[in-house]
Amino acid sequence: MGNSDIVTSTVPPAIPDDRLRDLARRRMFFLDRDGTLTLAERKLPFVDEFLATLRATDRKLFVLTNNSSKSPRRHFENFRRMGLDLREEEVLVSIQPALAFLRAEGATRLHLVANAEVTEYVRSEGFDPAADDPQAVLLTYDTEIHYGKLLALVAHLRRGVPYYATHVDVVCPTPDGPVPDIGTTIRTIEMTLGLLPIRTFGKPAHEFVRPTLDAHGLGFGDAVVIGDRLYTDLELASGTDMLSILVLTGETTRAAHDQSAVKADIVVPDLGALLPWLE
């Protein structure tokens, strides 16, 4: 794709171009959370109208969050508390495809690096999160990480236990600014042992969305991904014919997008700018 199309909420283009017409025909929407639907635990402008329009026009929607420091149920409860009209099955978290993969591999004895809440969730899914002889190491965004956990992780990896991580994000946005996410631990391990995860499961891994498309009999060409982060949300669309939309309500500026190798098909200031093309 060439240069992105700029649309503003206040002055929509008089004639929709090919990409906006393409948007209008798509049936499944994968939405990022932080910086796209919410910021600092609050709904961003136009979110209610946007979700209502998708539902009124019989489109499917899913929120994709890489943040594996909360269980899927907790993410859903947070959305409801913020007043977002979502159903529990519409919230997809990176740990879900990770556990589905491990289960399919027959790896239920894990060395899990996770906080207490997520450890309990993993246990409730039928895994042993602290096996003496783990079949796999699974790293999550552990908000209770400490040096002893790093030592135990390194010990298992030195013994050659297969190493997986739920996602790749380096920082997590907060109202006060970015804080270290899982990617900083991945880099710590890389600097210590020269090892990277065999596989990751959140955005931009296509495995995060493919089962959902399959379940609805749809393909990448029916789908749209909307987000604020280039190397996860927008990268998810690369190598597919998903339509990618960058919203400028989060961490990426117009200038950063223009300088990036990862380009969105459409760039908009906010979700409101898309509303005219979804009716």
Ligand SMILES: [Mg+2]
């Ligand atoms: Mg985001």
